[in-house]
Amino acid sequence: MEIDKAIRESNDRRLKSKYNNAIYVIKRAFALYAFEEVAFSFNGGKDSTVLLHLLRAGYFLHKETPNYLSEGDTNCEMKCPIRTIYFVSPCAFPEIDSFTYETAATYDLQLENFRIDFKSGLEALLKEKPIRAIFLGTRIGDPNAVGQEQFSPSSPGWPPFMRVNPILDWSYRDVWAFILTCKVRYCSLYDQGYTSIGSIYDTVPNALLGTSDSSTSKENFRPAYLLSDGRLERAGRAKKCSRQDSGSDPVINESRTLTVSVIAVGDEILFGTVEDQLGSSLCRKLRSIGWTVSHTAVVRNDIDSVAEEVEQRKSSNDVVFMYGGVGPLHSDVSVAGVAKAFGVRLAPDEEFEEYLRHLTSDQYTGDRNEMAQLPEGITELLHHEKLAVPLIKCQNVIILSATNVIELDKQWDCLIELTSSSGLLVSTAPFLTKSLTTSLSDVETAQPLSKLCLEFPDLSIGCFRKSRVGPLIVNFVGKDQARIELAVEALCKKFNHGDFSEVNCG
Structure with missing residues (x-):
């Protein structure tokens, strides 16, 4: 046969x-x-x-x-x-x-x-x-x-x-490999640049296969099997917007309270083997676009642990950023944990598989790349030309693949660029910060600071010391510079002149 x-x-x-x-x-x-x-x-x-x-x-x-x-x-x-x-x-x-x-x-x-x-x-x-x-x-x-x-x-x-x-x-x-290997006849439209055929009203040749003819000023198209990235198969199909698309996504709905939860996955953090620098860097980046980080957590490299944490956070209004536990190793369980939290199975995602195929080339020889198993029906790939592999978004959960601050910076910059065209991350007024330092003791400052918090409930007023014997730093965070200045003035009035001085905490 x-x-x-x-x-x-x-x-x-x-x-x-x-x-x-x-x-x-x-x-x-x-x-x-x-x-x-x-x-x-x-x-x-x-x-x-x-x-x-x-x-x-x-x-x-x-x-x-x-x-x-x-x-x-x-x-x-x-x-x-x-x-x-x-x-x-x-x-x-x-x-x-x-x-x-x-x-x-x-x-x-x-x-x-x-x-x-x-x-x-x-x-x-x-x-x-x-x-x-x-x-x-x-x-x-x-x-x-x-x-x-x-x-x-x-x-x-x-x-x-x-x-x-x-x-x-x-x-x-796979489809085109079969057709070309077996040399079977197929519909002629595929030789005219069509890559996914629907009706005559919602289907056009895939622009990614277009070639210009300078002699006739007419655009021609290469055959469908020359499309290098299978994830772009439907680029010639008209996308219909539904009512659900236009307002139900917590990541792009500007009317929601813009709060975020950050989840790190990694036994190495819990064991103290490595210092988690991504969490603090990510929190600063989120604050820079006006988002409030309401919760951070570090969980084990365990599917149930990831699923339990995501389950708790996805039921809130928070957008969830996750990092760690992404890759081909046995300990990379983040994606599986997200799937379990949403009650869906992991299934092959051919778009993601195409990305991985271009990235790993012949390094992966199995019939299916396990890294291409993504939560079924809830996954959206966030692609940017500067990223070799797209980021993964599952409803209100965004999974970052960064393993260090440099990679995080790159992925964050790509997310911000995507914002301008897709509204992925809505930027609001950034948080402003002002810090004061004092040599006064905690006991001396405790009661006046408590009253100050009641007077300015719209501000976040925090206290910390960088070292055990170092000076007390009072940090004012808010979006209204005038309110921050009023709070600083009110605090200074509660003490003697010179007890507090402004400091740059970086």
């Missing part, structure tokens, strides 16, 4: 692994259900094209022992006469319709057209003929992929059937 032969002769170890896993799922489905009880949802796109040829190979391997190598019949065009569902839409590209009908004829697909919505079409199909399982070309990253496994029952309220997703963990790169 030519598909199976092409894959086995390929040097792409990742593709072979993806292929073998997909074939296993298909053969398992054929073992569980009679051939007459399964169907295939085909839409003419690249994902369902890949699935079609996987079904052909899986059906062949399920039905008989391959003997084409011994016979020398390397051009066997094995067909798979599976019932195929196609939902006809007036909004579909003509090229998609043409490709679908030609493909169905070439491979003897039992094509059944429906001109109604997907749910109604399935209800009609299942009412007319018994269908227990439907093969779908769903991949992680698709809008409807959240919560799905390779075998997933249909959602509540839908007709009962088993969704079979053989390529659920495939990336954009």
Whole structure:
């Protein structure tokens, strides 16, 4: 069978692994259900094209022992006469319709057209003929992929059937590696720069594949398989804003109280092996844009410890910044802890996997990079051209990968630049600070300072000593310079002239 032969002769170890896993799922489905009880949802796109040829190979391997190598019949065009569902839409590209009908004829697909919505079409199909399982070309990253496994029952309220997703963990790169390796025909739109095809109203060629023709002033486009970063697959799809997008995110909603919790993950901090410099640096940076740090914590390199702390903080109005515990080591549990706190699973994120693939190159040879497992359905990647790998945002939790102050400075600067275009971190009036020093004892200053705090509840008035025998420093923090000056004046009036002097605490 030519598909199976092409894959086995390929040097792409990742593709072979993806292929073998997909074939296993298909053969398992054929073992569980009679051939007459399964169907295939085909839409003419690249994902369902890949699935079609996987079904052909899986059906062949399920039905008989391959003997084409011994016979020398390397051009066997094995067909798979599976019932195929196609939902006809007036909004579909003509090229998609043409490709679908030609493909169905070439491979003897039992094509059944429906001109109604997907749910109604399935209800009609299942009412007319018994269908227990439907093969779908769903991949992680698709809008409807959240919560799905390779075998997933249909959602509540839908007709009962088993969704079979053989390529659920495939990336954009995997799809095109399969198509090009097996030399299968695909819709011509992909040669015109389209990378993700929806309707004629929300799909345009991907601008990242555009090339200018100086002789005609016309923009041309390279084929879809030349898109280097799979995370940009949907760059040619119009993004529709929902009401939820425009105000429910605690990170970008200016009407919320801008308070932050900071969580550090690391046994090395708790054991005193290393000094945590990131926490204080991050707090200063947050204060510089007017945010209030309401809580800081250091937790162990333990999934449950991370999950418990995030669970407590995510239920508040705080935005949560996390650092530490990010990477390929066994102790890097931050992402898994966040997933547990939100009650979601870790699932492959093909956008993040593409970043890691470019970063690690051949250093990672497995079929799946475990670092690309991210909390499903709640993850947003924060990408900046200066960052080799994007930062991770899970609802109100932002996970920083910095391991030192220099890296933190770089990631922070990128976040601030993103703010100007996306409103990610809303900058408000920065906090202002003024510090006084005195040689008076704590006992002498305690009561007047307590009264002062009641007089100026809008200010943060703190006291500390840099050393046991050093002078007492009184720190005034607020956003109104005039109020700070009034508080300083009020404190000085409670004591003798010269008892307090201004100092720069850095």
